[in-house]
Amino acid sequence: MLIEFTVKNYASFKERTTLSAETGNRLRKLKETNTFSSKNPSLLKSLLLFGPNGSGKSQLIQALQTMEGIVTRPTQAATDKLNYYPFLFDEKSKIEDTYFEVKLELKNKIYDYSFSYNRESITSEALTLINGNKEKSIFSRNGNDIHVSNKLLEDSIPKLRNNSLFLYLAQSENDADCIAIYKWFADDLLFIHDNLAMFSQEKFLSQLENKGLRKEIVSFLNSIDFDIYGIRLKDEPYHLLKRIYIVHKIYDHDKMIGLKEIKLADESTGLQQILQIVLSIVFAQNEGNDKTIIMDDFSKAFHIELASALIKIFNSKESLNQFIVTTHNVQLMDNDLRIDQIYLIDKDFHGISNLKSVFDFEDARNIGRHDISFAKRYLQGKFGAMPVINIDGLCSILSK
Numbered sequence: 409m410l411i412e413f414t415v416k417n418y419a420s421f422k423e424r425t426t427l428s429a430e431t432g433n434r435l436r437k438l439k440e441t442n443t444f445s446s447k448n449p450s451l452l453k454s455l456l457l458f459g460p461n462g463s464g465k466s467q468l469i470q471a472l473q474t475m476e477g478i479v480t481r482p483t484q485a486a487t488d489k490l491n492y493y494p495f496l497f498d499e500k501s502k503i504e505d506t507y508f509e510v511k512l513e514l515k516n517k518i519y520d521y522s523f524s525y526n527r528e529s530i531t532s533e534a535l536t537l538i539n540g541n542k543e544k545s546i547f548s549r550n551g552n553d554i555h556v557s558n559k560l561l562e563d564s565i566p567k568l569r570n571n572s573l574f575l576y577l578a579q580s581e582n583d584a585d586c587i588a589i590y591k592w593f594a595d596d597l598l599f600i601h602d603n604l605a606m607f608s609q610e611k612f613l614s615q616l617e618n619k620g621l622r623k624e625i626v627s628f629l630n631s632i633d634f635d636i637y638g639i640r641l642k643d644e645p646y647h648l649l650k651r652i653y654i655v656h657k658i659y660d661h662d663k664m665i666g667l668k669e670i671k672l673a674d675e676s677t678g679l680q681q682i683l684q685i686v687l688s689i690v691f692a693q694n695e696g697n698d699k700t701i702i703m704d705d706f707s708k709a710f711h712i713e714l715a716s717a718l719i720k721i722f723n724s725k726e727s728l729n730q731f732i733v734t735t736h737n738v739q740l741m742d743n744d745l746r747i748d749q750i751y752l753i754d755k756d757f758h759g760i761s762n763l764k765s766v767f768d769f770e771d772a773r774n775i776g777r778h779d780i781s782f783a784k785r786y787l788q789g790k791f792g793a794m795p796v797i798n799i800d801g802l803c804s805i806l807s808k
Contacts, residue, residue, distance in 0.1 A: 409730050410700045414509040419467040420761040422495040432748035432767040442723040452749050454722040454731040459753035464761030465734040469704045475508040479593040483571045492527040497759045505531050514588050521589050529570040546585045600684045600703040625686050678709035697728035706733035719743045
């Protein structure tokens with residue numbers, strides 16, 4: 409699972425910025441439900457990122473997705489360019505390297521993996537195994553200078569291209585530590601999009617091939633007020649993958665007289681998104697849990713009651729996966745969350761995004777009452793990350 413993600417010089421994140429899923433010091437609230445307290449370090453089951461439009465919430469998610477893409481979809485030729493998107497509003501930053509780093513807990517081992525790069529090449533890369541206060545370097549790379557702890561990998565070093573990660577090469581040579589990191593990016597890090605991209609992936613479609621699982625998913629959807637009868641997969645000409653249809657009942661007054669199939673692509677955005685969430689959870693359970701599931705613009709298409717119910721599910725004792733979501737819905741702040749689960753993003757006048765946790769505010773940590781509304785305090789401007797709107801200015805423009 410993800411302990412920390414750090415980014416520097418990507419999109420609006422000019423400075424080194426870290427999103428941490430580690431629990432806050434001496435914070436005991438909702439420990440039994442909202443945390444994986446048995447893990448070392450203790451981790452949060454969910455993180456919610458709030459902030460105004462254009463603050464950088466989506467770009468933080470895109471940063472992690474860019475890192476995932478560079479790890480799992482390597483360059484094929486020496487001339488291939490890397491997905492380089494530096495901070496552009498600064499003459500120095502726009503030519504400097506982008507830096508990504510993840511700290512992971514994988515089967516009771518803690519790893520730190522990082523790399524920096526530009527459009528042409530990987531400029532540094534390192535994988536470290538952390539055991540308490542001890543650190544063991546699996547490999548480190550500075551330009552073309554590479555050091556490895558596994559001597560069997562030394563013969564692979566000459567094969568490495570400037571625009572390729574050593575991690576990918578090492579995992580293809582069966583190095584166990586590198587395989588563990590690669591597998592997390594490839595199999596354990598799941599992104600839920602506002603399009604239907606998930607349903608074009610065989611690993612998710614295969615879940616729907618199972619009739620029993622389809623019934624479970626339909627029952628789940630029925631329990632959260634989506635009145636559907638079933639889900640069907642169909643082979644269609646000119647399509648490599650099966651298409652998903654949602655089956656609805658047809659009524660004549662109060663009498664059911666038949667069934668109607670509608671393509672998932674023609675269903676509401678809310679149903680499409682909730683099906684992706686449910687499918688992600690089912691997939692995670694079938695694959696042994698411990699997944700990190702990420703969704704941008706969570707609750708955009710959901711009623712507040714449904715969004716709140718999903719947050720409760722994410723934080724339930726039964727949940728064995730980790731969820732990171734961005735949202736505009738400040739009401740969710742008052743949804744049985746710990747202050748270390750609430751992150752705020754805003755952007756300064758230089759166009760630089762800043763990330764902070766409510767846990768970082770001393771007065772929030774000192775609040776003893778459980779009936780304090782963090783949504784109310786946020787809307788009062790106590791934590792910043794609020795949009796600045798000039799109503800008079802807007803009205804004067806409209807009056808011209």
